[in-house]
Amino acid sequence: MLLVALVVLSIMVGKFDVSFRDLITVLWARLWGASHDLPPVIDTVIFQIRMPRVAAALVVGAALSAAGATYQSLFRNPLASPDILGVSAGAGLGAVLGIALALPVGAIQMMAFVFGLATVFAVYLISRAVRGHDPILVLVLAGVVMGALAGACISLLKYLADPYDELPAITFWLLGSLNAVSREEVMVTLIIVAVGMIPLGLLRWRMNIMSLGDEEARALGVNTGLMQLLFIGAATLITAAAVSISGVIGWVGLMIPHIARLLVGPDFSRLLPMSMLLGAAYLLCIDDIARTFAEIEIPLGILTALLGAPFFLWLLARSKRGWQ
Amino acid sequence: MTLAVHQLAFGYPDHRVGNNLSLAINPGEVLCFLGPNGCGKTTLFKTMLRLLKAQDGNITIDDEDIGRWPQQRVARTLSYVPQQHDAYFPFTVMEVVLMGRGAHIGLFASPSHRDYDIAWQALHNLKIEHLRDAVYTHISGGERQLTLIARALAQQTKLVIMDEPTANLDFGNQVLVLNAIKRLAHSGITIIMSSHDPDHAFHVASRVAMLKDGRLTGLGKPDEIITQESLRELYGVEVDVVEFDTVAAHAAKVCVPKID
Numbered sequence: 001m002l003l004v005a006l007v008v009l010s011i012m013v014g015k016f017d018v019s020f021r022d023l024i025t026v027l028w029a030r031l032w033g034a035s036h037d038l039p040p041v042i043d044t045v046i047f048q049i050r051m052p053r054v055a056a057a058l059v060v061g062a063a064l065s066a067a068g069a070t071y072q073s074l075f076r077n078p079l080a081s082p083d084i085l086g087v088s089a090g091a092g093l094g095a096v097l098g099i100a101l102a103l104p105v106g107a108i109q110m111m112a113f114v115f116g117l118a119t120v121f122a123v124y125l126i127s128r129a130v131r132g133h134d135p136i137l138v139l140v141l142a143g144v145v146m147g148a149l150a151g152a153c154i155s156l157l158k159y160l161a162d163p164y165d166e167l168p169a170i171t172f173w174l175l176g177s178l179n180a181v182s183r184e185e186v187m188v189t190l191i192i193v194a195v196g197m198i199p200l201g202l203l204r205w206r207m208n209i210m211s212l213g214d215e216e217a218r219a220l221g222v223n224t225g226l227m228q229l230l231f232i233g234a235a236t237l238i239t240a241a242a243v244s245i246s247g248v249i250g251w252v253g254l255m256i257p258h259i260a261r262l263l264v265g266p267d268f269s270r271l272l273p274m275s276m277l278l279g280a281a282y283l284l285c286i287d288d289i290a291r292t293f294a295e296i297e298i299p300l301g302i303l304t305a306l307l308g309a310p311f312f313l314w315l316l317a318r319s320k321r322g323w324q
Numbered sequence: 325m326t327l328a329v330h331q332l333a334f335g336y337p338d339h340r341v342g343n344n345l346s347l348a349i350n351p352g353e354v355l356c357f358l359g360p361n362g363c364g365k366t367t368l369f370k371t372m373l374r375l376l377k378a379q380d381g382n383i384t385i386d387d388e389d390i391g392r393w394p395q396q397r398v399a400r401t402l403s404y405v406p407q408q409h410d411a412y413f414p415f416t417v418m419e420v421v422l423m424g425r426g427a428h429i430g431l432f433a434s435p436s437h438r439d440y441d442i443a444w445q446a447l448h449n450l451k452i453e454h455l456r457d458a459v460y461t462h463i464s465g466g467e468r469q470l471t472l473i474a475r476a477l478a479q480q481t482k483l484v485i486m487d488e489p490t491a492n493l494d495f496g497n498q499v500l501v502l503n504a505i506k507r508l509a510h511s512g513i514t515i516i517m518s519s520h521d522p523d524h525a526f527h528v529a530s531r532v533a534m535l536k537d538g539r540l541t542g543l544g545k546p547d548e549i550i551t552q553e554s555l556r557e558l559y560g561v562e563v564d565v566v567e568f569d570t571v572a573a574h575a576a577k578v579c580v581p582k583i584d
Contacts, residue, residue, distance in 0.1 A: 205433070205435070206431070216404070218399075222395065264405050
């Protein structure tokens with residue numbers, strides 16, 4: 001309910017204000033294929049600009065939160081976020097490379113998606129190659145290392161980039177924005193995210209057993225290798241899809257699953273839907289603030305951290321049933 | 325169901341812990357492993373559970389090599405009560421016990437009413453129904469241990485392996501857990517366990533296996549095996565094994581260490 005109200009409000013607010021009555025009129029007309037007597041610019045604002053953007057915020061927020069919840073449960077680590085295995089760093093490198101090569105927007109997003117997946121795949125291969133250690137530990141460490149490598153490459157490209165043209169674009173991308181999202185891009189992302197959600201949804205109860213750790217899960221009869229592959233694959237896919245249209249938006253995937261866990265407990269069957277719901281609502285609010293608060297758009301990554309971090313601290317300080 | 329170990333070599337890929345170990349566990353017995361820290365009890369258990377690969381030799385259940393069994397079949401035959409349990413997430417006791425049903429329900433399924441009934445029965449058998457909605461990370465060590473035993477019960481296996489079920493528990497909780505082990509044994513479950521306290525072997529074990537440096541140094545009834553000499557050899561300390569008559573008029577033995 002709250003989410004629906006938020007969506008309606010989000011479509012209305014912005015540089016060009018749309019009144020509630022206008023919105024209803026336009027929607028009504030669209031629904032019945034009739035015409036209305038409002039200026040056509042309202043149509044454009046609602047269907048071409050606001051709706052894709054609102055949809056993108058919902059999808060990206062839900063995707064990042066779902067991936068965060070997955071990694072936190074799988075790695076039993078409160079600091080796990082969607083980019084723990086280097087997907088954001090890899091996607092960032094792909095995008096920055098695309099910007100440096102002056103590629104069109106669609107190609108930049110494609111580069112981000114492919115580089116994000118490739119980075120995690122490399123991390124996974126490394127963890128398979130290193131034997132005789134706790135597999136999860138090796139995986140996370142490999143993720144940190146690959147993330148650092150990608151980060152170094154990004155820094156190099158930024159250093160070499162044209163400071164008047166490319167550098168602002170790179171910086172803006174790395175801080176996250178839903179500024180230039182088109183309807184088609186949202187649809188593609190939505191489909192990829194939906195595909196990635198399938199294994200997470202089907203295996204929701206198995207995840208509880210996986211969160212006990214590798215050895216105990218195996219003693220309880222779970223094929224942990226296969227589960228890990230499926231969970232990591234799914235979470236990486238949806239993160240890469242989200243990051244490729246939104247840029248790097250931190251904090252959402254780290255914080256939202258925590259809050260969801262405070263509300264419904266650690267059972268993944270309830271944690272996953274609650275995380276997605278909260279994540280979608282949260283990013284929508286953040287995006288509304290980003291485009292209404294100041295004359296220029298504020299990058300989302302800045303807002304999620306500025307608003308999220310203090311709220312998160314406050315929550316941790318007063319909660320009893322969260323992590324432990 | 326008879327579990328047997330044949331000329332087993334066990335350990336970690338880069339570090340062998342034990343060699344050439346053979347023994348058979350009789351159906352319905354409580355076999356208690358005794359031995360100093362690092363003697364290989366936990367490693368042996370993990371090998372039996374196939375969490376570690378047997379480096380040589382094999383493990384059979386009813387003369388069938390379990391080396392190639394799928395993990396699910398192992399988990400339907402053997403359950404595991406791990407030693408120290410790091411709890412990460414605040415699951416409720418019921419949720420933890422339900423996880424024992426993992427080997428029985430479909431890959432994409434969640435626990436059914438029947439699974440809830442089985443989990444509830446497990447809580448009932450251990451007399452911890454009142455903990456059902458308690459948060460696992462907030463209960464005492466003894467209660468956690470009982471919860472993990474309940475989870476093994478919900479797994480409905482003929483064999484249960486318990487790694488030091490009484491470790492880090494206060495005296496009252498130790499008795500609670502020992503009683504639970506006795507009850508399980510009476511219901512026909514075979515129990516393989518380890519303990520740091522030879523007295524616990526006197527209380528619950530039908531046989532004792534002594535393990536030192538990955539080798540079996542003694543195997544037999546507690547009365548025959550736990551002696552001044554064997555304890556000296558095993559732990560390197562002087563101990564008196566004293567027999568006395570209790571009020572209930574059955575003989576009991578305790579180990580009394582000599583302290584200067």
